[in-house]
Amino acid sequence: MNxxxxxxxxxxxxxxxxxxxxxxxxxxxxxxxxxxxxILDYKAKAIENKRKLGIKIFKF
Amino acid sequence: MGDIQTIHLAVIGAVLAVIFLFGFLASRRIKGCEDMLVCGRTLGIFFVACSLAAEYMGGLGTIGVSERAFTEGMGVIWYHIAASTGILLFGLLFAHYYRKYGIQTIPEYLYYLFDIKTWKANALLNFVAYTFFTVIEVVALGSILAGLTGFPINICSVAAAIFITLYVLAAGMWSIAYVSMFYMALIYLGLPLAFFYVMKFGVPELIGSGGAAGFTGLARAMAESGFDPDFFFSPFSISPMVVIGFFIGGILAVPAAQATVNYAFGARNWKIARLAPILAAFLILPLSIWTGTMSLYAKTAGLTAEPKLALITVLTEIPPWIGAVGALAIFAAILSTADSILFAAGSVLAKDLLQRWMNPHADDRTVLRWTRFSILAVGLIATVGAMTVPELLKQAYFVYTLRAVTLVCVFFGIYFRRAHPDAAFWSIIVGLIAATLYQFNIPIDYKPYFWNVHVSIFTVMITVPVFFVISLIRKWTPDTAGEPPPLYAKEKST
Structure with missing residues (x-):
């Protein structure tokens, strides 16, 4: 170790x-x-599924 | 009480006084529930990054790393490289999705992605898991305090629980954000200072160092003492399987852990929410250089034969004021994890269980009161738990597998088109049953059949296929996830 x-x-x-x-x-x-x-372009797939099927997403 | 303990006590007292001052200053910013839980969503990049990094450092990242370096060498640097990777991935793949929905808790996001039953199951389990963890962290903190002050561990644990509860109670996330900046300053001052002192003045005194300081002297002394420096200073001194384990553990531990990621919920905007984790990853990376090297110094100097005590022993061997600041840095690292975990349990109890589930009509003032009550309740549980400390509690570490299970659900919910609410719910249930069976060997010891992997990794091995299979079997229909949250259910029925 020099x-x-x-x-x-x-x-x-x-x-x-x-x-x-x-x-x-x-x-x-x-x-x-x-x-x-x-940010609007970042879409979670599961939430998109809900939107496409017209499933209401309630805001807590 | 010796001189060193008196100095430690004086320094700890001064630091606790500063932390109380921060708690008091932070309390002036509390106007409503959102201030308490997510700092009114006004946090800048340094607040978010420091809070996130300080939460992650903890006992494993300091004492745990030095313990491993003592026997396995500096390959432990991979622990922090892996942890940084986990935090990095959180910033790149998750933080903006959370921030977009303005969530306050991870279970809440599971409602947006999936359904009510997944939210309820996750909220309940998150509360139980983080409450258990608060007790564990408080006891860990108590043991460090006991080592520094000489007081009994039970008294130190109870004092730590009361202390943390009080300052988190003062201003919730604001308290933690303020105090985390202070903790990071302590960590970045204390550990490098102790490290540089040891390398400059401690190493030349080692037999065999030839009077040389730094790594040159340490390597010489190690060779003289019969330890191979080429092995101990190699980044590959630990096995590839362990490194892979660090990476899987680091990645599973962060992106869906309420206590770690909730600071990103308080970020001023989505860009800061994404960027701050990258800065946090940068902040935690060098920790193993300082702690690991000091541990090798303890080994070479023969200060202790007990790996767990290596770091603390070094800090008691150097001049007391430098040692005290170094010890405080470790204390700060553990304290910052404990307060975040207590806060996570309190947030989920107040927001998900008491407000959203039990009484959705409560106004902001009431929820603020409940938030304080929740923090106090978790603090009291931690105090009582710290006094009794059942042995079983040590096994309770496995409840952290919930983070891994939640991560699987969130990841697939964001990136897998067919991710189905039933898959998320059953993944959580099956994952936790599997984790319990694996951890407690019910009815047999499964570990040899699964390469002795950590319980979190085993749980992911079970949950991912469960999630996939159920998602492929079940189809999305307009009735999927149709159950409204409790507030809307009541409105519909009237």
Whole structure:
């Protein structure tokens, strides 16, 4: 163990941390570019089934 | 009481006073029930991310990880990589669906996706599961406090239960959001500080380190002590099956867990609800570097032979003030899980059971009162439970399989076109019966036949096929999920 030893697990851990950081920044930019009403496009399949069949969904 | 315990007591007292102050400040923001339960849906990204990350860290992520690193090496980093993956997936696949419907509890979302019976079953089970868990977390907290202060564990557990109940009672989710920011600051100050102190000043003193600090000195000392640093510092020091288990566990534990995800319900908008989990994943990832490495230092220095005590022992060996801040960081990690779980049980009791089920006509003031009553009731159960602590309670960890079963239902409800309400209901029932039989070996020990997998994974192996088969057999008709919620049922009959 001469010189500065950099343990292998740190490459992995710091690599994953860096990945998350880059992903977070990219996702920030991606979300910022989406229009606010984009949320209307995200439709759960089971709820869509209810809508198609005319099943009333009561708001609690 | 020794000097170290006096210092610990002084630091803990100061921190508890700060937490009470936060609780008091937060209480001024409570105008109605929605403020109490979801912060009036005004939380910004840091509040949501810190609350989510602090809830997830807990005892397993700190003491549990250091215990594993002690015997199995730094392959434990996968625990937090897997946990981050679970939180990441929550942000990518679920958070915006929850936020879109403005829900306050997970059982409520199961009504929107499926039907009344699924909602009722899940609400009841969520309340029971999280109440059990509050007791378990309070006892875990009590044992840490007992170690730091020297008081008996029962007294410490009861004190912890009363303390948490009081500040959650003050302002519900607002209290937790404020306090979580403080916890994250403690965790990000205490653990790195202790870690850097150990690596800079502790390691050079180890026999065999040659006076070198950091990982170089630690690796040398480990080799000198007969431990192979190539193994202990390898990211692959634990078996692939264990890593796969971490990933499955991490993914199952987050997206449908009321205590973890309810902060996203309080997000200001759907974009913050999606983005905050990514930040939370980033926040929890480095934890195993600090705790695992300090555990290896304890091993090399021969501070203890008991893996569970490795981290705490290191913190008592370094200068008391640094050790106390480090210990507080662990204390904060466990405390932040306990308050979230207590709050989750209280939310489901107040909103789903007392209001929506029993008395849907209650006005906002009454529901706010019930919410406080629910938090107090769960707190009292935790206090009494902490005093008695039956051994059976340790087995109660298996009730967490409910998170996995709920996740199966929510995932299929969002992404599987044929997902049927009957499939969701029976998955919950069959899943929990299967989990009970598996956990308690009724009538035989099933584990050898299922590769000794964790009970949550076994439950998912049972629930997914049940969900699929029932969904394929049953067809959606205009009468499916036709039963209205209790309020509307009463209106119809009059």
């Amino acid at each position: 010189g500065d030893y950099f343990p292998p697990f740190l490459y992995f851990s710091l690599g994953a941390w860096l990945f998350l950081f880059v992903f977070f920044i990219s996702f920030c930019i991606y979300l910022a570019r989406l229009p606010d009403d984009k």
